[in-house]
Amino acid sequence: MSKLYFITGNKEKLEEAKAIIPHLEGLKVDLPEIQELNPEKIIRAKLAEARKKYRRTFFVEDTSLYIKCLNGMPGPLIKWFMDALGNKGIYDLVSKYSDNRAIAKTVVGYSNGKEIRIFEGEVKGIIVNPGKINAFGWDAIFQPEGSTVTFAEMSKNEKNKISMRRNALLKLQEYLGHHGHQ
Amino acid sequence: MSKLYFITGNKEKLEEAKAIIPHLEGLKVDLPEIQELNPEKIIRAKLAEARKKYRRTFFVEDTSLYIKCLNGMPGPLIKWFMDALGNKGIYDLVSKYSDNRAIAKTVVGYSNGKEIRIFEGEVKGIIVNPGKINAFGWDAIFQPEGSTVTFAEMSKNEKNKISMRRNALLKLQEYLGHHGHQ
Numbered sequence: 425m426s427k428l429y430f431i432t433g434n435k436e437k438l439e440e441a442k443a444i445i446p447h448l449e450g451l452k453v454d455l456p457e458i459q460e461l462n463p464e465k466i467i468r469a470k471l472a473e474a475r476k477k478y479r480r481t482f483f484v485e486d487t488s489l490y491i492k493c494l495n496g497m498p499g500p501l502i503k504w505f506m507d508a509l510g511n512k513g514i515y516d517l518v519s520k521y522s523d524n525r526a527i528a529k530t531v532v533g534y535s536n537g538k539e540i541r542i543f544e545g546e547v548k549g550i551i552v553n554p555g556k557i558n559a560f561g562w563d564a565i566f567q568p569e570g571s572t573v574t575f576a577e578m579s580k581n582e583k584n585k586i587s588m589r590r591n592a593l594l595k596l597q598e599y600l601g602h603h604g605h606q
Numbered sequence: 607m608s609k610l611y612f613i614t615g616n617k618e619k620l621e622e623a624k625a626i627i628p629h630l631e632g633l634k635v636d637l638p639e640i641q642e643l644n645p646e647k648i649i650r651a652k653l654a655e656a657r658k659k660y661r662r663t664f665f666v667e668d669t670s671l672y673i674k675c676l677n678g679m680p681g682p683l684i685k686w687f688m689d690a691l692g693n694k695g696i697y698d699l700v701s702k703y704s705d706n707r708a709i710a711k712t713v714v715g716y717s718n719g720k721e722i723r724i725f726e727g728e729v730k731g732i733i734v735n736p737g738k739i740n741a742f743g744w745d746a747i748f749q750p751e752g753s754t755v756t757f758a759e760m761s762k763n764e765k766n767k768i769s770m771r772r773n774a775l776l777k778l779q780e781y782l783g784h785h786g787h788q
Contacts, residue, residue, distance in 0.1 A: 456640045456641075456651065457640065457641040458638045458639065458640060458641065459638075459639040459640065459641050459642075459682075459683065459686070461686050461689065469638065494690065494691065494695075494699075495690045495691055495695060496690055497686065497687065497691065499686075501686060504641070504643050504679065504680075504681075504683060505679065507643065508676065508677045508678055508679040509676065509677055517702075520699075520702040
């Protein structure tokens with residue numbers, strides 16, 4: 425039984441994943457991301473890059489934020505929006521439109537050297553005022569449907585019960601269970 | 607004297623470049639672009655990709671649009687903004703802010719196998735209503751400083767006299783002249 429690695433430089437993402445898939449190990453590799461709006465293409469390119477360097481069994485992930493009034497932008501380009509505008513700037517922008525709906529989506533790409541599998545998880549929600557909350561990524565402006573608070577205002581446990589990352593990772597976990605990985 | 611190639615899949619860009627650098631030849635190669643806000647990094651990655659495939663002397667270019675009220679976004683990510691929002695959507699977005707200033711910037715990367723040179727050209731302007739004009743890229747919403755019309759409303763000749771692409775290509779041309787290329 426080979427070890428499973430999560431290629432990420434992000435500690436919070438690794439922790440979240442470990443809570444779902446036990447015995448997981450992190451592998452910090454800087455993989456260049458291609459410019460794309462299609463997250464599956466980004467993930468497949470990331471897997472191909474990682475495969476050049478490692479023979480291990482691993483997965484990568486990419487989480488996107490699709491904002492309705494921006495016709496789906498920024499999607500996978502959310503990190504550049506965050507760099508340029510921050511939570512407050514993104515909220516200000518969205519608040520200028522009458523529709524504040526968004527979809528948070530995680531795409532997980534798994535590769536064991538023989539095959540590649542793609543798993544997706546998504547959560548619908550709205551973009552709200554971050555106030556003075558300082559949290560992981562854009563958690564402070566994303567309020568999932570059916571909730572009265574943002575991801576940032578939930579405990580990690582609460583967030584991890586409903587997150588898009590969890591939804592994608594559960595599908596990976598199920599796949600691994602059926603294929604005798606762990 | 608080796609031939610000089612402009613690696614681009616864009617006919618309009620090739621024509622514009624040929625008007626400035628004679629004897630230029632186009633080379634249509636699909637180079638993946640990395641996700642970055644720093645255009646010089648994008649250009650260097652493109653050159654490295656192209657170098658893997660070709661031993662020729664060539665250059666690549668990337669043109670960005672920095673919108674002031676979006677704190678510099680989308681920059682090199684403009685094509686995704688265009689795909690998602692179009693000229694009208696970008697204008698609508700910018701019109702919600704009180705500042706409509708933008709900077710158009712072209713970065714050209716040249717490689718002859720021995721050295722790499724980077725040249726930049728930029729034009730300041732404002733984002734205006736495209737009306738019903740259908741033109742190359744975002745020409746219909748970009749009105750250069752000192753002009754009363756957009757790039758789309760100028761003749762190709764007029765545009766090519768002042769464009770950011772011209773400013774960058776003239777620097778490349780000057781460099782080539784000094785180094786006996788053409």
